[in-house]
Amino acid sequence: MFLTRILQDFAVFGWDFVLSLTNILAPLRPVGHVVPEGHPGAGGHWPEYMPPKEGDSRCSCPGLNAMANHGILPRNGKGIPFKDLGELVRNTYNIAPSFCFFVSNFSANMLKRNYRRDTFDLAELDVHNGIEHDGSLTREDSVHVPDQGTPHRPFIEELLASATGKDKEGNTILTIADLSRYSAKRRVDARTSNPSYSLSFFHKMFASSNSSLLLTIYGGRVDDLEVVLLEERITEGWESRVRSKMGLTIAALNMTVLRVEMGIDEKQYAQSIKQI
Template identity: 30%
Template sequence: MHTFSFIGPLLSGLFLSCRASASDPHKYIPPTASDSRSPCPGLNALANQGYIPRDGRNIDPAQLKEAMIEVMNLQIEPFDSEIQVTLDHSTTGNSSTFNLEDSNVHNNIEIDGSLSRKDLYFGDNIHFDQAIWDQSSSKFEGDIITIRTAAESRAYRTMMAEKVNPNFTANPFIAGLAPAIYMLVFGGVNATETQRDWIESFFRDRLPTHLGWTKSPVELTKINLFAMSSTIAAVPVATAMP
């Protein structure tokens, strides 16, 4: 009789979990081992919070576009070529859909010198890596990330990756977009700074809504993104190097 005494509490816990999930369809839930994930924290965050399929499978570009507008108010058009490469490597059996892991094409969305992932040369380039993030975030000052420290972080991480990866391949365009995306999405069109904890949450594959972030009230366009990227690229970073 006592053998089954755990069933009641277990079922009760499951019921409460399901009820909480139903009341908040975008609750953060970490992926399971069988879920498909990408080297891109933004895509992973959308899946972890149910804006695209939580298992990361059979996603179509229209679905992704809708999710990015709903969640970040960010147009998907700047990433059309990266999405097409992902579709070209689709493993879904349908060339118009993809699994998140299909985006793991070297030098496409995944690049050497990632701000939060290992380079492909060292193995796992999909999951958040604390040591890599410690490198990238070492250039931040306090709780705020500015345009200057975002630029210094990007330059420092690239330099450190080049030092240790004999197969390092530079991709300045995608590398420059990473800080531009987080400054724009989490700071706004005319951002000069953003909150460090928001950005760390994002790179850990979780939207920082639980920390108080809300999306931009205006749609963020390719023009906004490239302007932010140019602003960051114009920052002199020589003094940030050891």
């Protein structure tokens, strides 16, 4: 089983490499046509937003929760086939099929289920130190709040207020340096307040991957992120800032991930608060 997974991962990364090369050569998707015709969100027209009701299942991922709130995933967040998740995420956010398969298959393995036959509820993804981790930018640690389905407004507001960049249209955006700086703060603060705090190298990279999606899919734009992070809603007219023909690949995202993670200096932040 272990060898099978290793070989499968190699195959996925090879697939991802081919898609990355294709993106270099292929024209970008036209603005206004990033979501394929016939799929929810095509032309910027998203299905009706409905906040979750009592008993609905939600997780620590704002992007998946938003899909459920718009009915792209089941609105109750339950009984989602692993094999269907990737295509739905791909069409919604223009993420490469290699990337979508890797994450969906990883989730199935994490829950000890069969990727092709089984289903899951969103809340089940929040196995501690599976995908969910300490020091999140949008959630309190699970030791304090076991239900990770609800965003923590103070963290999100502080994150967005830390934005220092501007895009070509003059919109306020988060930068790589902003995310590195705030990630350092969250990790130090979480370690201080959480007696069982843990963040392995794998989960540090996973955390920076989540941060990097804010920069790639949303272009770091604060006005878009405020809606999706706080309300877990997709703004009418919005489309992914990723316009690559084959979508956002693992290789492309990792170029941003490494820059975010390498810029995180927990010691510098810890020293700064001691001096206050």
